[in-house]
Amino acid sequence: MAERPPDDDPRILWTEDVLRYRDTDANGHVNNAVFAGFCESGRVQFFAAHLTPVLPPGSVLVIARFVIDYRAELHFPGRVRTGTWLGRLGRSSLGFRNRIVGDGRLVGEAEATCVLIDAATRRPRPVDGAARETAERLLLPGAE
Amino acid sequence: MAERPPDDDPRILWTEDVLRYRDTDANGHVNNAVFAGFCESGRVQFFAAHLTPVLPPGSVLVIARFVIDYRAELHFPGRVRTGTWLGRLGRSSLGFRNRIVGDGRLVGEAEATCVLIDAATRRPRPVDGAARETAERLLLPGAE
Amino acid sequence: MAERPPDDDPRILWTEDVLRYRDTDANGHVNNAVFAGFCESGRVQFFAAHLTPVLPPGSVLVIARFVIDYRAELHFPGRVRTGTWLGRLGRSSLGFRNRIVGDGRLVGEAEATCVLIDAATRRPRPVDGAARETAERLLLPGAE
Amino acid sequence: MAERPPDDDPRILWTEDVLRYRDTDANGHVNNAVFAGFCESGRVQFFAAHLTPVLPPGSVLVIARFVIDYRAELHFPGRVRTGTWLGRLGRSSLGFRNRIVGDGRLVGEAEATCVLIDAATRRPRPVDGAARETAERLLLPGAE
Numbered sequence: 001m002a003e004r005p006p007d008d009d010p011r012i013l014w015t016e017d018v019l020r021y022r023d024t025d026a027n028g029h030v031n032n033a034v035f036a037g038f039c040e041s042g043r044v045q046f047f048a049a050h051l052t053p054v055l056p057p058g059s060v061l062v063i064a065r066f067v068i069d070y071r072a073e074l075h076f077p078g079r080v081r082t083g084t085w086l087g088r089l090g091r092s093s094l095g096f097r098n099r100i101v102g103d104g105r106l107v108g109e110a111e112a113t114c115v116l117i118d119a120a121t122r123r124p125r126p127v128d129g130a131a132r133e134t135a136e137r138l139l140l141p142g143a144e
Numbered sequence: 145m146a147e148r149p150p151d152d153d154p155r156i157l158w159t160e161d162v163l164r165y166r167d168t169d170a171n172g173h174v175n176n177a178v179f180a181g182f183c184e185s186g187r188v189q190f191f192a193a194h195l196t197p198v199l200p201p202g203s204v205l206v207i208a209r210f211v212i213d214y215r216a217e218l219h220f221p222g223r224v225r226t227g228t229w230l231g232r233l234g235r236s237s238l239g240f241r242n243r244i245v246g247d248g249r250l251v252g253e254a255e256a257t258c259v260l261i262d263a264a265t266r267r268p269r270p271v272d273g274a275a276r277e278t279a280e281r282l283l284l285p286g287a288e
Numbered sequence: 289m290a291e292r293p294p295d296d297d298p299r300i301l302w303t304e305d306v307l308r309y310r311d312t313d314a315n316g317h318v319n320n321a322v323f324a325g326f327c328e329s330g331r332v333q334f335f336a337a338h339l340t341p342v343l344p345p346g347s348v349l350v351i352a353r354f355v356i357d358y359r360a361e362l363h364f365p366g367r368v369r370t371g372t373w374l375g376r377l378g379r380s381s382l383g384f385r386n387r388i389v390g391d392g393r394l395v396g397e398a399e400a401t402c403v404l405i406d407a408a409t410r411r412p413r414p415v416d417g418a419a420r421e422t423a424e425r426l427l428l429p430g431a432e
Numbered sequence: 433m434a435e436r437p438p439d440d441d442p443r444i445l446w447t448e449d450v451l452r453y454r455d456t457d458a459n460g461h462v463n464n465a466v467f468a469g470f471c472e473s474g475r476v477q478f479f480a481a482h483l484t485p486v487l488p489p490g491s492v493l494v495i496a497r498f499v500i501d502y503r504a505e506l507h508f509p510g511r512v513r514t515g516t517w518l519g520r521l522g523r524s525s526l527g528f529r530n531r532i533v534g535d536g537r538l539v540g541e542a543e544a545t546c547v548l549i550d551a552a553t554r555r556p557r558p559v560d561g562a563a564r565e566t567a568e569r570l571l572l573p574g575a576e
Contacts, residue, residue, distance in 0.1 A: 015306075016306055017306050017308065018303075018304055018305050018306050018329075020305065020325050020326075020328075020329045021169065021170070021325070021328050021329045021332045022169065022175055022177055022325040022328060022329070024169045024170035025165065025166060025168045025169060025170070026165070026168035026169070026170070026172045026173075026220070028170045029170075031166055031472075032468070032472070032495050032498065033166055033465050033468040033469050033472065036464070036465040036468055037308050037309070037310040037465050038308075040308075040309050040310060040463075040464070040465065041306075041308045041309045041310070041364075041365070044309045044364070044365075045365060062502075063464050063502055064501065064502055065499070065500065065501050065502065066464065066498075066499070066500050066502075067497070067498070067499045067500075068497065068498050068499075069496065069497050070494075070495055070496055070497065070498075076170070076329075076332070077329070077332075077333060159450075160450055161450050161452065162447075162448055162449050162450050162473075164449065164469050164470075164472075164473045165469070165472050165473045165476045166469040166472060166473070175328075176324070176328070176351050176354065177321050177324040177325050177328065180320070180321040180324055181321050181452050181453070181454040182452075184319075184320070184321065184452075184453050184454060185450075185452045185453045185454070185508075185509070188453045188508070188509075189509060206358075207320050207358055208357065208358055209355070209356065209357050209358065210320065210354075210355070210356050210358075211353070211354070211355045211356075212353065212354050212355075213352065213353050214350075214351055214352055214353065214354075220473075220476070221473070221476075221477060309457065309458070310457060310463055310465060312457045312458035313453065313454065313456045313457060313458070314453070314456035314457070314458070314460045314461075314508070316458045317458075319454055321454055364458070
């Protein structure tokens, strides 16, 4: 993936997760789908903190694509920290990036492409007005 | 647990589940919490089929207790069938029984105690009227 | 359930979990099966810390029964703390208790009955020798 | 994604899944990470059926990247069918494609990039010998 912004950039929202025994699978390590859940928890909290208040009325963000690169295995017990930031801003779409760190090393990197749709028609609509202003302010340059 | 009603009793709702690789844990078998999910899927479909239409307006069923006895291990890949029936009827509570069958043998038995509450006050309220009539008709005698 | 030992009893192992968006279900709250996962994570860490080193060679603990009482709902985001202790000691079985605390209040109480079996024959065998000595020392009186 | 092979191509392995209530999240639909689980179950069964028997001794396939495009929502209750095929063959990597179908329409498309590694050194190693012959025979042309 792309060049990585520094961990302490204030536009990155960091969330923490605790690994669960239930996260493991028959391979003995944390199942790969669990990583997607860390990204989702980060994204939902990023939405709530920054975007939900400024979304155009009657619009909603839906996930259209998710890409994840696995960098290392995780084992129970343990903790991870997940950084979430806005890495890409299109006309109707937003690209949320994640970086998952466990045991002091990068274990995964991801991007979720979310599309702003009209809640009634379910068709894409532009990210404009206050939502765009906010998104531009949150956009993390150099992350593409 | 209690005496078991025959599999073909029409008051038992049978649902099917397909085991997933994600259901396994580091022990190599299907994780024990996954069994609870089979029971829940059965219960939710039993509610929808029989009880939701006759519940008193403004009331809702919530789970208060869940008890499960593990009888055998499950391994991926495979399928299970889960039988769900009403095994107990109290003033405000209903006891939903489950029997999980995999590979032709019993792998688990469970009971969920659900309480009918007023959606606004969140306090228990009697199962009465059409809900009680329906529940009495569904109740599987000899299951206690 | 039974009388509750004080939170600060040193025989209680406390583990922490972070709620995930994935833990929610269509009811809008944390799904009831997720609570079982908190108990399991606590139990697995209790085993590793106290029991695994003293189990008789060739023996293994398996879960036979799980009982949980739901006391309150949980909502994302948030954290819980789970206390795990040995509340019951039988000839071949151990009863592990859990108490789950979220938002400063009790949200669930559980007990898992685990049986010590011979790994080869899969039949119950007595908890004896160093395992019994350790279990007796860990047993939390007044919890039954 | 790429041009789609016909559903009845014999090189596609079809697996079935039953939706569970636990698959839903607070949005009321099946959580997006659950789709990844369908792909994984398909992939694991594809491995077992075709590749595990011919992998070079001491080698193992690990997932390096997962990409999924969400095409439609899924709701409980219901079933899905997942097609899994080999869509790409590199020196050390294999690209497994998935197509998830629910309610008669495409709900998701995915690709998992798996890398053959030496189990001891954890370094990539070529897909050669019987594994390559098998992979070439399974490779679904036109899928890239």
